[in-house]
Amino acid sequence: xxxxxxxxxxxxxxxxxxxxxxxxxxxxxxxxxxxxxxxxxxxxxxxxxxxxxxxxxxxxxxxxxxxxxxxxxxxxxxxxxxxxxxxxxxxxxxxxxxxxxxxxxxxxxxxxxxxxxxxxxxxxxxxxxxxxxxxxxxxxxxxxxxxxxxxxxxxxxxxxxxxxxxxxxxxxxxxxxxxxxxxxxxxxxxxxxxxxxxxxxxxxxxxxxxxxxxxxxxxxxxxxxxxxxxxxxxxxxxxxxxxxxxxxxxxxxxxxxxxxxxxxxxxxxxxxxxxxxxxxxxxxxxxxxxxxxxxxxxxxxxxxxxxxxxxxxxxxxxxxxxxxxxxxxxxxxxxxxxxxxxxxxxxxxxxxxxxxxxxxxxxxx
Amino acid sequence: xxxxxxxxxxxxxxxxxxxxxxxxxxxxxxxxxxxxxxxxxxxxxxxxxxxxxxxxxxxxxxxxxxxxxxxxxxxxxxxxxxxxxxxxxxxxxxxxxxxxxxxxxxxxxxxxxxxxxxxxxxxxxxxxxxxxxxxxxxxxxxxxxxxxxxxxxxxxxxxxxxxxxxxxxxxxxxxxxxxxxxxxxxxxxxxxxxxxxxxxxxxxxxxxxxxxxxxxxxxxxxxxxxxxxxxxxxxxxxxxxxxxxxxxxxxxxxxxxxxxxxxxxxxxxxxxxxxxxxxxxxxxxxxxxxxxxxxxxxxxxxxxxxxxxxxxxxxxxxxxxxxxxxxxxxxxxxxxxxxxxxxxxxxxxxxxxxxxxxxxxxxxxxxxxxxxxxxxxxxxxxxxxxxxxxxxxxxxxxxxxxxxxxxxxxxxxxxxxxxxxxxxxxxxxxxxxxxxxxxxxxxxxxxxxxxxxxxxxxxxxxxxxxxxxxxxxxxxxxxxxxxxxxxxxxxxxxxxxxxxxxxxxxxxxxxxxxxxxxxxxxxx
Numbered sequence: 001x002x003x004x005x006x007x008x009x010x011x012x013x014x015x016x017x018x019x020x021x022x023x024x025x026x027x028x029x030x031x032x033x034x035x036x037x038x039x040x041x042x043x044x045x046x047x048x049x050x051x052x053x054x055x056x057x058x059x060x061x062x063x064x065x066x067x068x069x070x071x072x073x074x075x076x077x078x079x080x081x082x083x084x085x086x087x088x089x090x091x092x093x094x095x096x097x098x099x100x101x102x103x104x105x106x107x108x109x110x111x112x113x114x115x116x117x118x119x120x121x122x123x124x125x126x127x128x129x130x131x132x133x134x135x136x137x138x139x140x141x142x143x144x145x146x147x148x149x150x151x152x153x154x155x156x157x158x159x160x161x162x163x164x165x166x167x168x169x170x171x172x173x174x175x176x177x178x179x180x181x182x183x184x185x186x187x188x189x190x191x192x193x194x195x196x197x198x199x200x201x202x203x204x205x206x207x208x209x210x211x212x213x214x215x216x217x218x219x220x221x222x223x224x225x226x227x228x229x230x231x232x233x234x235x236x237x238x239x240x241x242x243x244x245x246x247x248x249x250x251x252x253x254x255x256x257x258x259x260x261x262x263x264x265x266x267x268x269x270x271x272x273x274x275x276x277x278x279x280x281x282x283x284x285x286x287x288x289x290x291x292x293x294x295x296x297x298x299x300x301x302x303x304x305x306x307x308x309x310x311x312x313x314x315x316x317x318x319x320x321x322x323x324x325x326x327x328x329x330x331x332x333x334x335x336x337x338x339x340x341x342x343x344x345x346x347x348x349x350x351x352x353x354x355x356x357x358x359x360x361x362x363x364x365x
Numbered sequence: 366x367x368x369x370x371x372x373x374x375x376x377x378x379x380x381x382x383x384x385x386x387x388x389x390x391x392x393x394x395x396x397x398x399x400x401x402x403x404x405x406x407x408x409x410x411x412x413x414x415x416x417x418x419x420x421x422x423x424x425x426x427x428x429x430x431x432x433x434x435x436x437x438x439x440x441x442x443x444x445x446x447x448x449x450x451x452x453x454x455x456x457x458x459x460x461x462x463x464x465x466x467x468x469x470x471x472x473x474x475x476x477x478x479x480x481x482x483x484x485x486x487x488x489x490x491x492x493x494x495x496x497x498x499x500x501x502x503x504x505x506x507x508x509x510x511x512x513x514x515x516x517x518x519x520x521x522x523x524x525x526x527x528x529x530x531x532x533x534x535x536x537x538x539x540x541x542x543x544x545x546x547x548x549x550x551x552x553x554x555x556x557x558x559x560x561x562x563x564x565x566x567x568x569x570x571x572x573x574x575x576x577x578x579x580x581x582x583x584x585x586x587x588x589x590x591x592x593x594x595x596x597x598x599x600x601x602x603x604x605x606x607x608x609x610x611x612x613x614x615x616x617x618x619x620x621x622x623x624x625x626x627x628x629x630x631x632x633x634x635x636x637x638x639x640x641x642x643x644x645x646x647x648x649x650x651x652x653x654x655x656x657x658x659x660x661x662x663x664x665x666x667x668x669x670x671x672x673x674x675x676x677x678x679x680x681x682x683x684x685x686x687x688x689x690x691x692x693x694x695x696x697x698x699x700x701x702x703x704x705x706x707x708x709x710x711x712x713x714x715x716x717x718x719x720x721x722x723x724x725x726x727x728x729x730x731x732x733x734x735x736x737x738x739x740x741x742x743x744x745x746x747x748x749x750x751x752x753x754x755x756x757x758x759x760x761x762x763x764x765x766x767x768x769x770x771x772x773x774x775x776x777x778x779x780x781x782x783x784x785x786x787x788x789x790x791x792x793x794x795x796x797x798x799x800x801x802x803x804x805x806x807x808x809x810x811x812x813x814x815x816x817x818x819x820x821x822x823x824x825x826x827x828x829x830x831x832x833x834x835x836x837x838x839x840x841x842x843x844x845x846x847x848x849x850x851x852x853x854x855x856x857x858x859x860x861x862x863x864x865x866x867x868x869x870x871x872x873x874x875x876x877x878x879x880x881x882x883x884x885x886x887x888x889x
Contacts, residue, residue, distance in 0.1 A: 232749030232757045238737075239745065245731035248693060249723075250746045251713030 033302060036352045040345040047340070048333070058327060066323030074209045078280060079318045082107070084217035085272030086296045087303075087310045088224040093265035095228050095305050097241030098258065102149065102164030103269040103293030105171025109145050110138035110270030112175040112193070114277040115284040116183040119194040127200045135274045142270020143263045145171055150262030154255035160262075172289050179286045191286035202279035213279035218311070220268060225307025237261055269293065295321075295339070298346050317342070379442065380405045381457070381536050381567050382427065387436035389422050394791055394818030396422035398591040399436065404536060408599065409558050409568045411578040413614065414588030415679050415846055420571050423588070424540050427569070428460040429453035454480075459529025463541040465521040469514035476513055477528050492531075499530055503560055505553075519550035526557070536567040543577055555581045573678070575618075579610050587617040590817070590847065594618075615881050640668040642705075643840030644690075644721075644809045649699030651685055651864075658682050658864035660689065660697065665859055665866065667809060667840040672831070674855035674872075675844040676880050682864035683844045684726065687813045690842075691723035692716045704808055717746055720808030724815060726844075728794045735787025739779050740768030742786045743801050771800040776826070792823025799830060809840040816850060828854060848884075852877055860884055 045055030065072045086103050093100035114134045121130035149163035185194040202212050228234035240247045240257050247254050272292070277284060299317050303309035324338040380403040389397040397419045404410055414420050425431035426438070429447040437444050440456055447453050453460070467476045477496070478487045493509060500506055505523055513521060522542055529537045539558070543551045558568050558581055572578055578585050585597040595617035597610070605613065645666040653659030660682050667673045675683055689697040692713040701709045708716050725732045733742045744764065749757060753764050768782035775796045779789055786797055795815065802810060812831060816824040831854055835841045845851050851858050852872060860868045860883040868883045870876050 230758055232754045232759065235741070235748050235759065239734055239748070242736055243731070243734045245727075246734050246745065249691075249713075249725060249731040250748070251692075251717060252748075253712075 029304075032352060032356065033349075036348040037345055040341065040348045043344050043348070044337075044341045051333070053331060053333060058331060058333060061327050061331060062320060062323030064323070065326040066319035066321075071209070072322055072326070076315070076318045076322045077210045077214055079322060080314055081211055081213035081217040081279060082272040082276040083292055083296055083299075083314045083318060084214075084221050084311065085275060086269050086293050087300050087314050088217075088221040088307070089265040089268030089272070090293070090296060090300045091221070091224055091228065091305050091307060091310060092237070092268065093261055094300060095234075095241055096237040096257070096261040097244070098153070098261050098265070099161045100146070100149075100164050100262065100265045100269075101161055101293075101297070102146065102168040102171065102266070103296070104289065104291055105164075105168035105175075106142040106145055106266040106269035107273040107293055108172050108175040108289055110142040110273030111277045111281075111288075112178055112183065112273075112284050113141045113270075114138040114274035115193040115196070115281075116178070118196045118200070118278060122196070122200060131200070131202070131278050135271065135278060138274035138277075139267045139270045142273070143267045145270075146262040146266030147259075150259045153262070154258040168293075175284075176286055179284055183284075185283070193283045195283040196278065198282065201282060202275070211275075211279035213275040216275060217272075220271065221307050221311060224268070228305075228307075295342060298342055302345070302349065380439075381441065383439040383442075384423075384426075385437050385439065387423075387426065387433045387438065389419075389426060389431060390434050391422075395591050395820070396818075397426075397433075400588075400591075400593045402586060402593065404567050404569055405584075406535065406565050406567045407562050408583045409562055409570055409581055411582035411585045412569060412571045412588060413573065413575065413578045413585055413618070415573050415618070418573075418588040419591040420573075420588055421540070422591075424460065424538055424569075424571060427453070427458060427538060429458075454532055454534070457533060457535035458538065459526075459532060459534035459536070460538040461522060461525040461529065461540065461542060465518065465525060467513040467521055467524060469512075471513055472509065473507060473511050473513060473516070473524050474509040476524060477509075477531060480532075495531060496527065499527060502564070503557060505557065517550070519546050519553060522546070522554065523557070526561075530561075530566075534566070536569065537561065538569040538571070540571045541573075542570070543572060543574065551577065575611055575614055578614065579607055585614065587614060589618060618881075640670060642666045642668050643671075643703065644842070645700070645702040646690070647700040647702070649686070649689060649697055649701065651682075651689055651694070651697040653864065657685050660685055661863075661865045663699070663866055665869070667842055669840060670835050670838045671857070672835045672841045672843060672855045674851035674858035675842065675861055676848060676851050676858050676884060677846070677861035678884055679846050681861045683861055684813065685864070686861070687723055687725070687811050687842075687844060690811055691721065693723075714746070718806070720806050721811070722802040722807045722809070723811045724795075724798055724802050724813060726813035726815075726817060728791065728798060729787060732798045733786045733794060736785050738768075738783040739772070739777065739786050739789070739797055740764055740782040742797050743768055743771050746801060747804070771797075775800040790820075790823075792819045792826070795819060795823065795827060799827070803830075803834065807834075807839055809842065810834055811842045811844070813844045814846060815843070816845075816847070848877065848880060851880075 041059065045059070048055040048058055066076050067073055086107060089103060089106075090100065114137070117137050118130055118134035121133055125133070145167065146164075149158075149160050149167055152158040152163055153160045179193055180191045183193045185192055187194075204210060205212055205214070228238065236247075236252055236257060237260075239250065239252060240254055240261075244254060247257075295317060296314065299313035300310055303313045320338045320341065324333075324335060327333050328335045328337075382402075382404040384400055384402040386399045386401060387397055388395070388399055400419070400423065402410075402423070412420050412423065422431065426433050427447065429450045429452050432446065432448075438447060439445070440447075445456070447456065447458070450460075468479070471479075474489060474492060475487075477492060478489070481487065496507065496509060507520065507524060507527065513524070516524065526537060526539075539554075542554060546554060555577075558570065562568055562583070570578075570581060583599045583602060585602070586593055587595045595614075597605075597613065602610070647664050649660055649663040651660035658681060663686060665673065675686070677683055685694065688694045690701060692708075692711060692715075697709075699709070700707060703716070703719055703721055706719065708719055708721065711719065729735055734745065737745075741764075744753065744767075747753070753760055753767060765782050771777070772779060772782065777789070777793050777796045777800070779793060786794055789797070815831065816827050819827065828850065831841060831843065843851065843855060855872050858870045858872060858876060858880055859866050860870065860880055862884065868879075870879050870883070
């Protein structure tokens with residue numbers, strides 16, 4: 001009996017030491033993520049100083065406007081909706097080892113499709129049905145747009161980074177042309193699509209200006225996270241991503257899975273475009289290209305492709321964008337400063353990773 | 366073909382480099398195991414061994430690309446570390462790699478000038494005189510203004526040797542230099558090596574071709590599975606006739622040695638005459654590619670309880686055969702019949718379900734996903750199947766229990782089920798793969814180099830498993846480059862060369878020599 005207890009004790013000790021290790025690893029991960037962000041804030045602060053702006057004023061203004069003012073936080077949460085859809089799309093692709101950098105093109109085509117379809121369908125269908133159909137159509141078009149890089153990658157092994165980037169340039173231009181030539185609203189002088197009336201758009205949450213698209217977006221990214229971590233399908237995608245040769249050896253249909261990944265990823269990005277139009281914008285003006293995706297890519301990387309962490313980082317990005325826009329008007333710091341800040345975070349993060357890697361190696365040696 | 370010039374063997378020559386007990390490990394593999402080596406001036410030292418014998422790792426350490434884990438390197442009798450390729454060059458060690466390392470768009474002169482300090486002007490004129498002097502003494506011409514990509518492979522190699530000489534190398538390593546050359550190119554290289562050693566240089570010549578070793582060498586060291594299994598000194602070299610030399614080397618490469626892992630001979634199993642055929646392969650062909658010889662009209666069968674071995678020097682189509690049988694590569698023709706059922710049109714998964722299992726030799730490259738936990742790697746080929754998945758959702762606790770059971774059953778030494786499999790030793794990774802492939806319903810198991818790179822204890826454990834599988838009445842196809850292993854385990858041994866089955870030998874007294882000679886193409 002006592003011997004039995006001893007072994008159980010030993011087992012719990014092992015468990016405890018493992019729990020301790022896991023906790024240590026978790027804390028290290030947090031430090032490795034937040035540390036670079038703080039360092040980047042300091043570096044960016046020095047830049048602001050060089051421009052003659054007090055960084056503390058800037059940062060507190062951004063946080064105040066992006067997070068703590070009632071209208072600011074509502075704008076921030078509304079902005080998160082399309083960003084989260086894009087993040088969900090990127091997580092699927094990146095976890096499967098496919099670097100879909102064409103999300104902006106897929107997003108914009110989705111947006112233009114939704115903007116063109118919704119008012120048109122609403123003319124002869126119930127509004128809710130028109131909105132749903134527009135959303136689905138937008139998704140479909142975005143999926144179709146990803147077919148070229150998907151098939152090239154799956155059956156010819158052509159690097160998707162290059163093809164998706166090229167397709168994104170084509171996609172944004174194509175979306176533009178469609179707005180200017182085909183879906184032009186004849187009743188305005190500005191080149192833009194017809195506008196979905198505010199009452200027909202997705203409802204707002206409670207008494208706020210926050211779009212209900214945020215709810216769909218949260219559902220989407222959490223569903224994606226669970227799909228990738230809990231289901232057999234997600235596991236297959238991760239096997240393809242982690243070791244394509246092992247996937248072949250295990251008898252997985254790698255080409256088909258690759259096409260599926262492209263379709264899901266692009267579809268989610270297209271949904272992001274649709275949700276932004278159907279919930280917030282109501283129309284697409286010619287030359288409109290918010291280029292959200294290229295901002296979301298680093299966030300997803302910072303979150304290590306984890307859905308929940310991505311929500312936090314997308315919130316951060318959203319705060320920086322909304323606050324940054326206000327600060328641009330008020331303090332004269334250009335809008336692109338947000339982008340600069342993000343890029344400094346990335347560079348610092350890369351350096352931190354490199355140092356950590358070197359350190360680990362030297363410990364081993 | 367043997368170059369019998371007066372070899373300037375002066376025993377007084379001190380070795381330039383001495384390796385003492387050098388060991389190098391990689392995750393899962395011992396690439397070099399306590400290797401001793403002396404490289405002396407005025408000598409062509411041949412390193413002979415099959416793929417995976419540890420030649421490349423040895424070169425890596427001599428040229429500063431890798432550091433030994435154990436043992437020491439002496440240069441001119443002093444213990445020194447070769448810290449980098451630059452450092453190796455400074456110590457007088459030049460390396461000519463298998464694939465030429467010239468910049469294809471630059472001229473020969475520009476290539477030769479690369480690597481000089483960046484703040485100095487390229488010294489083109491002095492280069493010209495130096496090269497002319499060298500070319501004259503070596504009896505080979507090189508056009509300094511030719512663009513590197515316009516040269517033949519032999520010429521490119523000469524430029525690389527030239528580059529090593531221009532940097533005052535005392536020792537030049539030629540890594541599989543003949544593999545890309547035409548026969549006349551090989552002759553020329555041999556003559557060049559001879560002239561180089563006459564100038565007092567040390568040459569380390571790496572090859573897996575026996576004839577070249579005998580023709581060009583002064584001293585031969587034979588490597589096998591990371592260990593040095595023999596050395597032929599210059600004195601012995603000169604005393605032996607070429608054919609005797611070859612026989613002696615074959616013996617070293619394939620013969621039995623006292624320190625080879627001992628394994629239980631099959632305990633008098635005889636396969637009943639009427640034993641059912643598990644696998645019948647009939648006329649399988651696969652087109653050759655740039656990197657593999659393809660397969661040519663392969664036919665054999667494996668009966669219940671039978672262990673059929675496939676011997677052959679690595680790279681003669683063994684891997685392709687295994688992959689064609691497993692369904693991993695397309696483009697093959699011919700019949701594959703498992704338990705009386707044609708399986709050649711089935712997918713990888715379909716063949717697995719039918720009972721055909723393949724343990725790949727590339728455990729980390731394709732056999733497992735290194736970053737995934739052990740528990741998932743047990744199930745890599747069963748993803749999504751009930752009972753461990755319920756409508757596509759994984760049942761996490763069941764998967765963990767399943768892993769715990771297999772870890773205990775196969776004695777996998779791992780901290781726990783969710784340790785990434787890549788952190789385990791090679792032997793334990795192999796046990797994980799073994800557990801996966803032997804799961805429910807195995808009828809024929811293909812092993813590809815199952816004990817390659819494993820330590821003794823694991824080697825013996827795996828071999829016992831293989832015997833057990835056959836004893837259970839399953840069919841086993843054992844592909845191995847380790848003749849000892851095949852002789853210890855198999856009932857019959859087929860020999861592969863150049864993508865063909867060149868012979869089938871019943872395991873018995875003369876099997877060793879017969880197979881050895883078939884392997885190097887001495888009998889046809």
